[in-house]
Amino acid sequence: MRRTDGTSEARGTGTEPGRPRTDKPALWLWSQYLLDAAAWVVAILLALVLRYELIVNDINAEGVVVFCAAAVVAQLFVGLSFALYRGRYSFGSFHEAKLLVIVTVIVSVLLVLISVAFFTVIEIPRSIGIIAFPFACIFLASTRYLKRMYVESKARPGENAQRTLIYGAGFLGNSLVSRMMQDPESPYFPVGLIDDDPAKKHLRLATVPVLGRLEDLPEVVARTRPSVLVIAFSDVEAATVRRVSDLVAGLNIKVLVLPPLREMLDAGSGLSDFREVAVEDLIGRRPVDIHADEVSGYITGRRVLVTGAGGSIGSELCRQLAGFHPAELIMLDRDETGLQTTQISLTGRGLLTGRDTVLADIRDADTLLNIFEDRRPEVVFHAAALKHVSLLEQYPEEAWKTNVQGTVNVLRAAAAAGVTNFVNISTDKAADPTSVLGHSKRVAEKVTAWHAASTGQKYVSVRFGNVIGSRGSMLPLFTEQIRSGGPVTVTDPEVTRFFMTIPEACQLVVQAGAIGRGGEVLILDMGEPVKILDVAQRMIAMSGKEVPIVFTGLRPGEKLHEDLVGVDENDSRPLHPKISHTPVAPLDPARLDLQEWKNRGSFTAVAQAGFPKTPQGRALS
Template identity: 70%
Template sequence: MSRDSALPAGKTASSDRALWLWSQILLDSLAWVVAILLAVFLRYEMALSTAKIPGIILLCVLAIAAQVAVGSAFALYKGRYSFGSFHEAKLLVMVTISVSVILTLGLLTFGISLGIARGTGLIAFPFACLFMAAVRYLKRMYVESKAKPGEQAERTLIFGAGFVGNNIVTRMSNDPASPWLPVGLIDDDPAKKHLRIASVPVLGRMEDLPEIVQRTQATVLLVAIADIDSVRMRKISDTIAGLNVRVLVVPPLKDMLTGRQDFSFREVAIEDLIGRQPVDIHVEEIAHYVTGRRVLVTGAGGSIGSELCRQIHAFQPAELIMLDRDETGLQGTQISITGQGLLTGKDTVLADIRDADALEAIFLDRNPEVVFHAAALKHVSLLEQYPEEAWKTNVLGSLNVLRAARAARVETFVNVSTDKAANPTTVLGHSKRVAEKLTAWVAQQTGLKYVSVRFGNVLGSRGSVLPLFSEQIRKGGPVTVTDAAATRFFMTIPEACQLVIQAGAIGTGGEVLILDMGEPVKILDVAERMIAMSGRDVEIVFTGLRPGEKLHEDLIGEGESDSRPLHPKISHASIDGLDPDRMSLADWKSRQHLVSASTGALDTVPLAVAPEDDLESDGRERAS
């Protein structure tokens, strides 16, 4: 039934198109007739004798025939170019020049017998070209007037009159189904003060937004500046605060150009307001070490691991092996990369890093050449209650992965760590610090590139503060903040993964690579901005710092160097390795009460050394 119904519709569209093309040929022919009459009148000073009428008729016939022939030869009437576009206008000029040349040649040959001056064709050319262009322009104006968004469309201001804003305004203005009606543009460039795009004017600058919103009655502000930095985004947000205007932002320019996602606008997120300008580390220039290699990622179903897999996949490894104990997370990662979640291929491996025998069997069977270790437990409060779980996963699990990698002769190993491993005061920090030391020890034993990467809080990752605040706000509060002065470093998931990939290229065995994350952000500011964006009246409650929690995080620990030999934003710190034979679970458990009582640095609370090591006084750094 659908095929039968589609046929008449197709025929109707084809018939309408053919009708328009024939009508255009007729109008172009009429344009030449009028142009020739005007040319003759002007040439003979408005005096036209009846003796010239046959010659005029023959000249008009020749012009019409030439227009149809040349126009068809140049595909002017085949719909090759958008109607009324500059491309069609250029083609129209070429066709009319060609017809004018034909008329002139005809008059040079037969002009005396026809009684028409030989320059008539040249005089008629500008008139014919003008009339044809005018008809097309009028039709374009008519079509565009019919294509305006409907009455239900929201009145929208567009911030940014550059390339992105220009294209968006034009698209909105010519789409009757658009849910947004552009009523004005905002731009801080004085040169664009009187600019109009698709009849939409530039109304002012950022500081004029309150007055412009009131004048235009706009309910939406679209930020049409691709990859806008957070400082400018905060200024925009603060300027329209309280105006009851919804803010939308365009997707990243890279996504728009590469088609990674549908062209859609999104609500402004807290990441846009508190994020910083990402450090350009040119990962594509140094990620060649994963191209054509067998790469294994542990924790592939997590926030960091899944993005890591997506970025690695773009560099075309010979094989990407995604390992996790979370089958749902694995499926989500596989879907994001392949578009399918069948879990039937060899790219997904279900295994727990606590199982040393299973890991070694997998590594020896799949023989990876590059390993990214992102599997870990990371919730601070939960690990304070269950420190043995941190020992099993973050310490012994990491050791299992390292031993399996060593057995399989893995050439490059990158351990994903955290800023809490710098001068650690929590179970999480201590466990990740031990993982760094174990990685350094294997590097020292093998001479291979086994490195760690340390960074702060990752925006949008599972378990981070942003999802917690969002859920608290959704439930009406209160929003819980530990301390009004507490600060944290933030970075985006893609940026964190870029650093992880780069570490495998520029790191030296045993090093810890640390990204300069700029200025720390106050947690209270994050909470206040998220509440303001929600439009709700939500209370903020201060709960106090949790046991072992720092007021301000460190990126580089005491005694660690801050060398930046290859990139001005990436530090290389060397740490001592830890022989796994010196680790003791009994000592770990016996010293847990010191964790909550201590606010000292790494060596103040040794958690993972054998009791007899406490008596050593040879200056070796103890593991924590």
């Protein structure tokens, strides 16, 4: 992407803001020296006139010529010594101004010494060098400032640039305005700034004024007629994005945001890499910080296996794990197309001929055991699962086969192969479960805790909420419904959910393997729950379409509000401020019996009653 300061990172032109664009930079530098020399001549003449109180007849003309020549030569040598004429600084900058003062002081001192040493010859008063100093500073700075104004006036964006408002007159806002105004090819022309700081009420940045506060946005838009509004904050809060979106609703303005600060600091990213507001910005999810040294310690150089590697979470997990350079990354899934897609994202090829992809079903215990004994993984991430609440309410036996028995199969194979780190991916629906999905994942957490106790290894579970962008999740469904003209279906006007991004979910999973203690469930602090109705309304507003919303009612097994931590669970955060640790009561897999469930009636009824019990009368969840 072309940067708004007029440079191209790919080409590496080296052009800097404020520096004249020319194929002959030496010509500009020497012309600047000639202007500086003339400035000294004028400064000396003005100092002489003032010193002699306008009686010019008393001035020694020959001595003045010699004195001016000395000043011109001194400016040249001192300026070259300090690289003033070698293009070290862009002209008109603060760095050049500081250097300019230093050079002028030295030249003035030399002139004083010359007038003292050769007074009898040139008859120039010793005070002339001192009197000329402030005038020289002003004249030297003025020529540079005028030249900068001329260059910047030529570098303004063209007529086709979009009129742009910038929210935020801080460092980023100042940088954006400067770069936009200095690039004639910039697609954005700043017409004003918005800032909530009262002290910036009369501020101007590169001639662009602060026109008001955020609450004045509709009035400012009416005055300036912009087509784009840029939010000039890195890691902007979701509440701010929502407020801006609400204020510009119906004004036909496109809202752009900057990428997170960590992305802006990466190579190839700049202040010009705007993007349109996404649902993630409105929801406000921000990835947790991984302690790379802890993570790499248990992944780097070890054999790592991921189940469900073809899914949304599994594939992103594989991509993140590959960055820690495991000795071998084994991707297991029963979906051959998903496996191929993940392999392509990692290697650029989808031949499916290597040992990195394994086609298998976690329901097949014997096959899993053979695979684990053959490949001998040391770290396992268990992402394979069935996850749709409504579908599993209709087919609860499938939840048993995959989420319960499939997890047991993976755990037994891992224990047999000597796996030291095992991370089971769970869901917030396992906290005080009311659905078949929630109960099946709750049992998976308990049998994982049992294997942690029996093996003495670090076997943990990770629990998080709705993952933005994962296959079958709510947001892609809303996107498709809006694209097709609606209606958008929402279960209840008051229903809320916790959200996180796919990268954030995978970061938590990887982090859990490093900081989790055997038998624990780790839970990410996902902030405040978000109303689904608000998300649907904002997505519709962002699309610019008129799409109706239909309320379908809560489906069997669904909660109005999800919980992250159950009523009987602890919420301690001993190692990471955003990750809770809670112990799980272990459950011996030998006590699981499908026939017992069947004998007690339908799975939906059992789920609502609190899950099946063993013949001894002890609850399994």
